[in-house]
Amino acid sequence: MASNNQIKFSIAGRVATHLGRNLYSSNPPALAELVANSYDAYATRVDIKLSNREIYIIDNGKGMSLDEIEHKYAIIGIEKQIEESFNNLSERAPMGQKGIGKLAAFSLGGKYKVYTKTLSSKQWLTFELVYDDFIKDEITHSVDYNFVDDLPCELRDYAKYKSGFIVKIDDLIRNSRNAYENLSIQLSRRFYIASHIDKFQVFLNGEEVDLLTHEYYKNIEFLVYFGYNEEEINDMFPNIDKTKKVKYDTNSKDLKDYFEKNKGLKGWFGSVLTPGQLQTKDYNFNSTVVYINKKIADENIFKNSGSARMANQYLVGEVHADFLLDILQVPITSSRDGLDQSNEYVEEFIEILGKIRNKFAELWTNFRQKEAVLKLPDFIRENESYKKWLDGLSDDKREMNEKMLALLINKSFADQSEGIQKNEIQNIVSSIVRTVDNIEFSEIQKSLSSIDMIDKNYVKLINKLMSKIGRSEEINIFELVKERIAAINELKRMMEENNTLESFFNNHLHKHPWLINPHWNQDLNASTSFEITKNRYLKAIDKNNKLKKNYIDLLIKVAEEPYPIIVELKKNTPTGHANVTTGVMIDQIRKYKDAVMQSDSSLKMIDSRDIKVYFIISEDAGVNGANTIEFRKDDMEVFKSYNIEVIKYNMLIERAYRSYADFINIINKEKNIPNFT
Template identity: 45%
Template sequence: MSRLTFSIANNAVTHLGRNLYSTTPPALAELVANSYDAYATEVNIVLSNDAISIIDNGKGLDFQEFESKYARIGSTKQREEPFNGLAERKPMGKKGIGKLAAFSLGSTYTVYSKTRDTDRWLGFTLQYQDMINSETYPVEVEETDLPEKFAAYSRYQSGFIVDITDIRRKITVATRENIKIQLSRRFYINQAKSSFLLKVDGEELKLDSNSYYDKLQYMVYLGYENEEILREKFPNVILEEYQQIDTIKKYFCSQNIKGWIGTTYKPKDLKNNEGSSFANIIILANGKIADEDILKSKPNARIANNYIVGEIEADEFIEKLNDPITSSRQGLDDSISEVEELINYLDSVRKYVIERWDDMRQNHAIANLPERIKNNPSYKDWLESLTDPQKKINNKLLDLLSSKLDDEISVDATAVDSMVTSISSVINNIEADDLIASFDKESDAEVQFDLLFKLMDNISKTEDLNHSNLIRKRLSAIEELERLMSETNTPEKLFERHLSDNPWLIMPYWNIDRNIIDETDYLKNQRYFRLDMDENNFRKNFLDILIRVAEETYPIIVELKKNTAVGYAKVGFTDIYNQITNYRRAMIQKIPDLIDVKEKDIKVIFILSEDTGLPGKGHSIELNDSEIKMLEDQNISLLKYNKILAEAKKMYREHLKYQREAKIIPDLSIDCE
C-alpha cells in the first residue's frame, strides 16, 4: 500500500467537477475522452441504478504516473506515447480536469488501473465531501484484484476503470437512450482508422455518424477540397459549396476549418425521445465537441432555425487558442477575438442557408400539402386561376402553413382546410391594395380607367369571398351540430353552448355576435331567475338561453333537452308546460319591463330530442296533436334537433352550389379525383 496525495486549490473539486457539467452526457464524454487519450481501443460504459462505470483497455497508469499526472489537478495534460501499435492520437483533453467530471455524476468514485508492466491492479477511492475543503487530499493506493462485477475485464493486460457510486441522477430507460444519442454526437471519430470502440450497456455506438444524417435534405459545406468526401456520407443530400462571400470562403480555408450547415425535412428530425433538440451548430476539436452551440450568442427567431444543424471541425484553430474553453465547459470563450470572428462568419453562412431554405420550401410549398388537398379538383382549378404574383404570395403563405404541419404536434384536418382557404382571402385583399396604390400613382386617364375596372372586379370578388367565408363558417357549425347529434352521450351543456354561439341555427334571422355585444344584453346562457311562491317559498329557475332580437318585442326563452331521450331529457306535455310557466312567471317578477306583460306573450322555443313524435309511431317521447296545439296556443314552439339540421342544410345548399361553380375559393369538401 502506498499513499497518493492530490493537490487541490481554490475549491477546484466543486468548480471543475461538481458544477462544471449540468447533465450526465457531457460528464461521461470527458471520461471517455480520457480513455481515448490513453490509446484505449475499447471503452465500456455500464449504467445501473446505483453506479456508473467506465472501463477501458488503454495504457493505464502506474503509481509514479498517478503522482505526476493524475494527482495534479489542472496541470497541462502531458503527451502520451502511442500504444498498441496505434497511430498517434491528438489529445482531446488539455487541462487534466476531465477526471473530476466523475464528481458531477456521483459523490464517490473508485479508480482501478493496470499497466502492462504490473501483475495486479492499483485501486483507491475518492470522496467528494472529503475533498471539497482541502488543499491536499491523501488516499491509500493498494494492489488489488478486480471486484466481481468487473471480473470480465480481468483479462485486460492494461486498462483503467472509474466506478462511480452515490450517483446524483436517476438512470431511467429514457436516460439511457439519451446518453447513447448524446455521446454519439459528442464525438466524431473515424472508428475504422482509429480502432476505437465505445459501448453503452453492451451496445456499440456509432461515432462517425448521427441519427439525423439520413434526414438531411440540403447542405452548404466549407473547407473541403471537393464534395466527394461528403457525397459518400450523405448520398441523398443536395450539396452546395459556399461561394456567397469570398472573404468567408478564404477564411475557412486559411484556418483549415471545415464543416457543413444543413437542413432537415422536419423539426422533429432533430429531436430525441426526451425532446432535446440538435438544431444547432457544434464545433469539434480532435474528434470531440468543443462547443455544443457555437451560435448561442446569435439567436435567430426564424422558423428555419428549427430545421438547421451543423458540424464544424476546427482542430488546429482551437489548438492555437489560449485556453478557449469557458468556465461552463460547454463552449468556446466568445470574448476571444478569434472566436468572435469565427462566430460572425458562421452566422453569415447560416443566414445564407436560411435564404436557400426559404426558396426551396416556397418552390415546393404545394407539394408539401396533404394529398387530399393538393389532389383536390377544386383546389387545382383555383391554383390555375392565379396570376404569377398571386402564385408567389400563395407559396410564401403555404410555406408558413407547411412549417406548422411539419411540427410534431398534430394539426386538425379541419383547421388545415380553414387555413388553406383563408390564404385565398389574403391573396385577394393584397391584390386590391396593390390596385389602389397603382391607381393613386397613375396620372394617365386611360390607364386609370383600366385600373378602375380591375379594382371594381376585385371588390366584387372580395364581396363574394366574404360571403363564401361566412357560408363556410356556417357549414362548419352545421357539421358540428350533426356530430353532437351522432354521439349518444353528448351532454346537454354542449348543445346549449353550440346553439347559443350559432343562434341562426334555431331561427335564420337571429344573427347575434357575442364577441362585440355587451354581456347584459341580447344573449345570455343559464340566466338565473328566482320565482317567489306563496308563504316565503322560492323556486330557482335557470334558463338555458335567453335572447333578445329586434324582430320580437320581448326576450325569447330557448329551453334545450339533450338529444338522447333518457333521464331528465325525456319529457311530456305537463313537464314542458309547468317548466315554461315557472320561467315566464319568474321573468315577469324580476324584469321591470315585463311587469304588465301576459305570460304567453313571452315567446318560447323548446328543443327536444329528434326521437319525439306522435303516439303509436315508436318514438321515445310522445306528444299528441292536441298537446302540441295547446302548447302552440301558449306561444310555445317545439323544435327537434333533426329539424334544425335539415332546415340548415337546405338553406345553405344553394349557396354551396354557387361557391363551387364560381371557383372563387377552393372547395376542399369535394372528393379528390
C-alpha cells in the same frame, strides 16, 4: 519514486477544484473527459456503468505502469505526450491535453479508485484519490498504492483484460437517477467517432452509444456543407435528396485564403421541419457544435452571436476544426464554457462560420418557401378548388402565398395532434387565401388618390376595385356559410348521441338561432339582428289572479318577425319521456304567451295568436312510454290555430342543410374560392 508504496500527486493551487469540480457542472462533460482519456489510451471499448451509489468507467486500453502513473498521471498541467499506437490500431490524434481530464472524476464524486494494468504486468495497480485531500494547502499529496492479482467481484467480467484502466467513483455528488436521463444522447453529442473505422465503442449500462450519428439526423431536410466531398456527405445523410444538399463554395474571395491556410476545416448546417425535432425533454440540440480531434470543443459556437433570423430556430450544425488545437495552445475540455471567444483566432473562426451560416439561412428561406405548398396535407394540396386558385395567382401573389405558408404552417401546427392540425391548418390556409386575394386593395386605392382626372385608366381602376370588393364579399359569405354548415353538423352529432342533455341543445340553438328558421338572416351580407334570451323567467297573473313564474327556454326577437318568438324544447332521455300531449302543450304555450304580453306594454293589445311559437321535440318523444310521436291531423290543425309549429330535431337539420347547400353548390361549381369543407 516515492517510498513506502506511495505516489506523490501535485495538488498546488487547488487544481482539483479549479480543473475538476468547478470545471464541469453536470455529468455528461465530466464523463466525456474520462472517455476521452480511454480513447487516447487506444482502448477499443469503454463501459460506463451507473447507479445511485457509484460510477464505473472501464476501458481495455494500454493501461499505465507505476512509472507512468508517477511521471504522467500524478503531475497536473504538463504537456500530454502522444501515445504510441497500440494493438495494431491506427494512430489517434489525442483528445486531451495537459493531463487535466483525470480530475473530471472529482466533479462526479468525492473519491475515486483506480485499477490499471499494462501488457507487461501480471497484476493490477490500484490506488484511491479523495477530493478533500486534494484541497489541502500543500504542494503535493502522497497516496498509497498496491498491486493485486484479481479485480473485485463486481468487476470480474473485466478480469480477462490483458491491459486497461478502471475508475470507480464513490460519494456521488448527483446521486439521483434524473442526472442520467438522456445521458446516452448527450454523450453521443460530445464525440464524432466512427466505431467501425476508429475501432472504438462506448457502452452505457450495456447499451452501445452511437458516436457518429444523432437521432435528429433523420429529421434534417435541407443542408449546406463545406470541406466534405459529395460522397462523404451522401454517406452521412442518405435520407436527404441530393438536390437538398448544397455545397458551399469555399473558393469564394472572402473564404479562399482562410480555408487554404487552415486545412481540414469541414462541417455542415442543416434544418429540420419543426424546432421540436431538435429537442428532448431535457436537452436542446438547436446549436452549432465544434469538434477538435473528434471531441466536442464548443457546444454552441454562436452562443454570443445574437440573431433574430427564424432560420436559427430550425438550425443545427457540426464543424470540425482540428487546426485550432495547435493555434490556441490551450486545453480543450468538454466543459460548457467552450472556446475562448475573446481570442482573435476564435473571433476570426466564428466570423468565417457566420458567413456560411448566413448563406445557409438565405438558401433555407428560399427552399422552405418553395416547399411550403408541398408540405401541406393532402386534403388541401390535392383540393381541386385550391389548385385552381394557385394556378390563377400572379408571380407576386404566388411568392406572398409561399412566404405566409412557410411562416405559419410549419411553425404553428406540425407538432400538434392530427385532429387539431387538420382543422387549424384548414383555417390558416383559408385566412392566407383571403389575405393574398385582397393584397391589391391598398395599391389600387393609392393609385386612385393620385389621379386628377377621370380617364380610361381611372375607369379601369374603379372597375378593378369594384371587382376586388365583390371578390372580398364573396369570400366573406363563403366563410360564413362554412361556419353555419359546421353548426348544423354539430347539431346532428348531438342528436346522434342519445344521452345529450336538453341544456346542450338549448345552448346550441341560443348560439345559432337561424337553425330554427333558416330564413332568418338569410341575407348573409346583412349584419346579425337577433335579440335572444335563454332560460327566461317571466312573471304573469293567471286567470285565477295568482302571480306565476314562467320559465321560457328561448325568447327570440328577429328583424323578420314583428313580435317575440317563443321556443320550447323537449329532449328526452333514454329513461324518461317528455309529456307532449296536445292539451298539455296548448296549456303551457298559453301561459308563456300571457307572460310575454304582460311583460311588454307594447304587446298588451295584440292577439296572443300573433305570437309565433316553435315547439321542438326529439325524435324519441312520445306518450305512455312510446319511443316515437305521431300527432293526428286534427292535432296539427289545433297547433296551427295557436300559431304553434311543431318541429323534430331531424327536421331542423334537414331544413338547414337544404337552405345552405345552395350556397356551397354555387361556390363549388365556380371553384373560384378554395373549399376544404
